[in-house]
Ligand code: FES
């Protein structure tokens with residue numbers, strides 16, 4: 106349980122809010138590159154942290170992110186003509202490049218220098234490994250490098266990226282990421298073989314793990330310890346990485362991944378799943394087992410699973426399964442096969458976290474010992490936001506991109522082992538990545 110004021114601090118991300126200011130200090134996943142498939146393609150609407158923007162790709166293929174309203178008299182640049190290295194407003198023809206310079210002002214006298222005095226608000230973008238990243242903070246504070254996720258250090262074809270829109274505040278969706286005990290319920294099957302010894306089965310066997318959490322230079326490392334019936338304990342590590350990332354142990358097919366829940370606005374979130382594989386490119390064969398609905402799969406979507414409703418922010422990556430149709434819940438499947446009767450892990454996550462309402466009121470929740478990691482992550486976020494506001498302390502991870510070169514994992518450790526030391530080899534990738 107937290108106070109209304111604390112909840113507001115954590116959840117509100119619009120301009121001038123404390124959490125909004127914090128998030129603007131990071132490079133963030135902003136645009137899904139398939140939405141801008143080629144130079145001079147149609148611009149798209151984007152909303153980030155409640156701010157309306159337009160993304161476009163200029164004639165050289167460079168991505169740009171520009172405030173939606175035209176500096177002249179406010180028409181939407183979404184309707185603009187994307188032509189010859191700039192986006193031209195269709196109202197009076199003013200044209201802007203990706204840096205916001207007004208490069209043409211055809212309704213003013215040719216000898217006028219007014220054009221040089223007008224600048225559109227734009228934000229810097231970097232395209233890397235399947236994501237167009239943007240920085241929306243103060244220019245003087247722009248971090249030099251993107252967060253050092255392994256996916257940012259690998260060739261493009263070692264990375265697979267997918268997105269979907271969620272109708273909720275980012276935090277309740279993010280908290281589903283490092284909420285370890287839900288996996289043994291929400292994502293479980295009723296018909297799994299009782300003698301299986303894979304990681305999922307270990308989670309099913311002990312649904313009452315003990316939790317520990319430690320602060321790190323990326324955020325919070327959360328350990329869940331499960332009994333195995335032997336002298337070894339099964340430790341499963343979830344990572345919360347500032348300000349809205351999560352990593353959980355990899356898939357049965359060997360891909361690693363991280364998730365991001367990037368706020369479109371206070372009640373809409375773009376969920377990114379970024380899968381990576383260090384030793385070889387990702388093929389469709391690698392992804393196929395993750396596309397099917399039930400365990401062991403993420404329920405990755407194909408084009409047919411989306412129902413774009415419009416071109417407004419969040420409209421393009423809306424899923425067919427949504428609250429309006431109860432996520433196609435099948436009560437027969439719920440009785441006989443899976444815990445939920447909803448197909449696909451990602452949709453199961455979406456269903457429960459959207460079902461809380463667009464912005465959950467945490468005054469009324471009752472947290473137990475299983476929620477230790479959630480409490481630690483909230484504290485990390487709110488402390489960082491307060492410190493930034495009070496004395497300008499740079500948020501955790503902003504100045505240390507290498508802190509993100511980590512992974513989650515699971516290990517068997519002797520029952521009395523120090524878990525933090527015991528999981529270092531699977532969590533910290535920095536040594537390996539700097540050698541390779
Ligand atoms: S409003 Fe855009 S050019 Fe006039």
Ligand SMILES: [Fe+2]
Pocket residue numbers: 281282287288291292450454
């Ligand atoms: Fe989940």
